[in-house]
Amino acid sequence: MNTEELKTFIFLSKVKNFTLAAEQLFVAQSTVTNRISELEKEVGKKLFSRGSKTVKLTEAGEIFLRYAERILELQSTSIDEMNALSSHSRKFCIGAINASYEVYVKPLVDKCLKDNSVTSIKVMLGHSLDLIQNLQDNMLDMVFSAIPLKRAGYACDVYDVDRVALVCKKGMSHFPDGVSKAQLAKLPYLMCDLTLSDAGVFIRSLFPKNHIFRLDVDNSSKLIPYLENGLGYSFLPYKLVKEKLESGTLEEVKLKDFTAPNVSTYLIYRQDYDIKRFLDNKFDEE
Secondary structure, three states, rough: HHHHHHHHHHHHHOOHHHHHHHHHHOOOOOHHHHHHHHHHHHHOOEEEEEEOOOEEEEEEHHHHHHHHHHHHHHHHHHHHHHHHHHHHOOOEEEEEEEHHHHHHHHHHHHHHHHHHOOOEEEEOOOOHHHHHHHHHHHOEEEEEEEEEEEEOOOEEEEEEEEEEEEEEEEOHHHHHHOOOOOHHHHOOOOOOOOOOOHHHHHHHHHOOOOOOOOOOOHHHHHHHHHOOOOOHHHHHHEEHHHHHHHOOOOOOOOOOOOOEEEEEEEEEEEEOOOOOHOOOOOOOOO
């Protein structure tokens, strides 16, 4: 299989139409058809089921899609790595969930960019499970994750422990003595991406099964503008909203008859990786 076949396969999986794929890839429709046909021959499975106007991935196609995306990402990463050698003496590839990036990774990146000019940094934001997979595929050097990894050959350190705070717009809370579980379940709650952590499981347990949240955003930092506009309440890592609380933009709501669990951030890396070099800002050492 070649790169163009994989790119065509991934693109077709998104647009689900051979004609549209050909138009947007600027090739003949027969080229798209031939590329998919050759790919299916190589893998020995049908990757798409054809309808009259659209196509959709088969079960085998769904599985292969994940690997195709990783193959292309690995290729891109290897090229970037080789190119970096010519202009930078060191390159760090960091993966982080959004909340961890804002609180922990950005300050490290800022310091690196400010203090030296010989280091290249690549940052990948995403979900913990996807980032951990990219680490195991050697696409990342380290991952700041909401969930731990227990696997031989990898170190998993608790980088920090934070608490989660229930917050809303300053002056919006009607619970000076604290909000109860029963009251919380009736509030306009804005859900964020803590679902894979113990804190996320706990938060969802506070609401009825299959509860429809007023807003469900796949990025905790993106909830903050909605909270500032008075559109609801949300549990967020305290350090993520600390500045907003101190400036008076947001306020913390006390919990009356329950307590929220802490949320841990894990730093995961290969055991032979010199993580101390990055954390100590020794970027220009050979």
